[in-house]
Amino acid sequence: MKLLEGKNVIITGASRGIGMGIAEVFAEHGANVAFTYSSSEAPALQLEKKLIGKGVKAKTYKSNAASFSESETLVAKVLEDFGGIDVLINNAGITKDNLLMRMAEEDFDKVMEINLKSVFNMTKAVQRTFLKQRKGSIINMSSIVGVKGNAGQANYAASKAGMIGFTKSVALELGSRNIRCNAIAPGFIETEMTAKLDEKVVAEWRAAIPLKRGGLPEDIANACLFFASDLSAYITGQVLNVDGGMLT
Ligand code: NAP
Numbered sequence: 088m089k090l091l092e093g094k095n096v097i098i099t100g101a102s103r104g105i106g107m108g109i110a111e112v113f114a115e116h117g118a119n120v121a122f123t124y125s126s127s128e129a130p131a132l133q134l135e136k137k138l139i140g141k142g143v144k145a146k147t148y149k150s151n152a153a154s155f156s157e158s159e160t161l162v163a164k165v166l167e168d169f170g171g172i173d174v175l176i177n178n179a180g181i182t183k184d185n186l187l188m189r190m191a192e193e194d195f196d197k198v199m200e201i202n203l204k205s206v207f208n209m210t211k212a213v214q215r216t217f218l219k220q221r222k223g224s225i226i227n228m229s230s231i232v233g234v235k236g237n238a239g240q241a242n243y244a245a246s247k248a249g250m251i252g253f254t255k256s257v258a259l260e261l262g263s264r265n266i267r268c269n270a271i272a273p274g275f276i277e278t279e280m281t282a283k284l285d286e287k288v289v290a291e292w293r294a295a296i297p298l299k300r301g302g303l304p305e306d307i308a309n310a311c312l313f314f315a316s317d318l319s320a321y322i323t324g325q326v327l328n329v330d331g332g333m334l335t
Pocket of ligand 1: 099100101102103104105106123124125126127128150151152153178179180181201228229230231272273274275276277278279280281
């Protein structure tokens with residue numbers, strides 16, 4: 088059964104990793120996919136081709152999620168190209184890890200801008216469309232680190248915790264218009280973001296996972312599929328941990 092037949096979706100940061108996994112699973116479920124990148128043009132164009140090959144409409148856009156004006160322009164272009172938007176996935180994110188003692192001000196600001204302000208930018212940009220159609224699903228890619236904290240990631244954890252507060256507030260504000268807003272909190276997912284981590288740190292993370300494996304982008308994509316589709320029509324303001332049981 089295809090759960091998103093004919094739905095139009097925007098995903099930020101889908102040139103690799105979790106975003107790419109979501110784009111592929113959504114296309115397999117019949118969704119038309121608009122997705123962004125900030126610098127990785129070649130893999131983005133490759134993914135665009137792959138998605139079109141699955142029989143859906145797909146287009147990639149270079150757009151910095153941290154920029155309010157670029158987010159507005161992006162949404163206007165997607166509306167023109169796709170004729171509507173049903174689902175927004177705020178997935179773009181970065182890390183700039185360091186102990187607080189060594190964390191530079193610009194590394195704090197950058198992470199907050201790309202991870203958190205981007206969510207404000209994109210949600211504002213799609214809001215009018217969702218209000219007009221009295222329907223929409225917003226999915227924010229938080230992290231279990233935003234729930235429990237993590238040494239060496241004060242900036243990242245703060246941005247991901249901020250996304251949870253934003254998610255719950257938007258769910259309260261827009262619920263009466265049938266606009267849902269939920270967050271996903273991935274645990275340790277095997278992507279380029281986690282490939283940068285020290286082997287020792289990775290071994291410690293793995294040992295702490297009850298299901299005894301790192302997550303795959305598809306594991307997160309399947310949770311997104313649930314929140315994007317009508318299977319979750321009565322669910323809003325929630326944070327779903329997709330972490331192999333790590334936070335249990
Ligand atoms: P990733 O492999 O590093 O991919 C990040 C994606 O975001 C790339 O497509 C990148 O595109 C894009 N991006 C970065 N800055 C951007 C910007 N300013 N504007 C638009 N796009 C931008 O990361 P990932 O592991 O897939 O993570 C995806 C999301 O899941 C992030 O929000 C991350 O915090 C969250 N998460 C990941 C894990 C994990 O274990 N991997 C765990 C919890 C949460 P360019 O290359 O073009 O910049």
